[in-house]
Amino acid sequence: MEQKLLFFDIDGTLITEGTGKIPESTRKAIKMAREEGHLLFINTGRTRTSLLEKITSLGFDGYVCGCGTNIFLGNKELLSVKLSNEFCTQIAETVRKYKVPVFYEASDAIYFDHQVPDEEGWIKRAQDAFELQGRDIEEVIQGSEKVFDKLLVILKPERKNQELKEYLSRYFLCIDRGYNMYEVVQRDYSKATGIRFLCQHLGKGIEDCYVFGDSENDRSMLEAVPNSIAMGNSQESIKECCSYVTKDIEEDGIYEAMKHFGLIKE
Numbered sequence: 001m002e003q004k005l006l007f008f009d010i011d012g013t014l015i016t017e018g019t020g021k022i023p024e025s026t027r028k029a030i031k032m033a034r035e036e037g038h039l040l041f042i043n044t045g046r047t048r049t050s051l052l053e054k055i056t057s058l059g060f061d062g063y064v065c066g067c068g069t070n071i072f073l074g075n076k077e078l079l080s081v082k083l084s085n086e087f088c089t090q091i092a093e094t095v096r097k098y099k100v101p102v103f104y105e106a107s108d109a110i111y112f113d114h115q116v117p118d119e120e121g122w123i124k125r126a127q128d129a130f131e132l133q134g135r136d137i138e139e140v141i142q143g144s145e146k147v148f149d150k151l152l153v154i155l156k157p158e159r160k161n162q163e164l165k166e167y168l169s170r171y172f173l174c175i176d177r178g179y180n181m182y183e184v185v186q187r188d189y190s191k192a193t194g195i196r197f198l199c200q201h202l203g204k205g206i207e208d209c210y211v212f213g214d215s216e217n218d219r220s221m222l223e224a225v226p227n228s229i230a231m232g233n234s235q236e237s238i239k240e241c242c243s244y245v246t247k248d249i250e251e252d253g254i255y256e257a258m259k260h261f262g263l264i265k266e
Helices: 024-035 085-097 122-130 138-142 159-169 191-202 216-224 236-240 253-260
Strands: 005-008 039-043 062-065 070-073 076-080 102-105 110-112 150-154 172-178 181-186 209-213 227-230
Touching (some): 005 191, 024 039, 024 253, 076 191, 085 102, 110 122, 150 159, 159 181, 191 209, 209 216, 216 227, 216 236
Parallel strands (some): 005 039, 209 227
Antiparallel strands (some): 070 076, 102 110, 150 181
């Protein structure tokens, strides 16, 4: 088979939700696909700083981070789309007024707003999930150079929170991740634009791409390619938009899909 480009979401696709384990069959499939000469990429909403070592150690050829705003081929940074410090300060000060759980993702740091009480332990859970202590958003507000690239915010269905969502939607795309969680990303950039960028850079067509995902923030990249694979544990709405539904992550889903498409050989 000619060289293909394979793009993988992380949570619920490469690693299990909650436990964060990588099935051995997934490790095997990734190794075999690289031996076949294919190029493998992480395509994630996470920024570069929050990529776990257990992911980077798998030997991916590159990373599309921050929903298409930061792209790497090997260790070379090909694209970095930055917001201004003034704009980031405006956003952080406005969000603070609503006293909602939030963290701000930058390519080199995760920022928390310690002026907002962590009454339900959401920040603590986020710190554990990202394996980072995080920094204080005051470093951005009081500084002149530090910025963030995107936000993750909890917006319970209350009138004031709807007002905040409408405010954020003026400048960002707010992706509903379920459980009142919204991923707030830069407009005009997505996991799909990241794929198109790399296709152009590598001289490949969209038909050369295979995409693996499981949730709504994967929709743009899954709809962008003809070879889209939904994990068996995916949201039903995601399964409906994909060309193939594989098994659950813990039932060798990645390995099974690669075999189905002939990307790896027994």
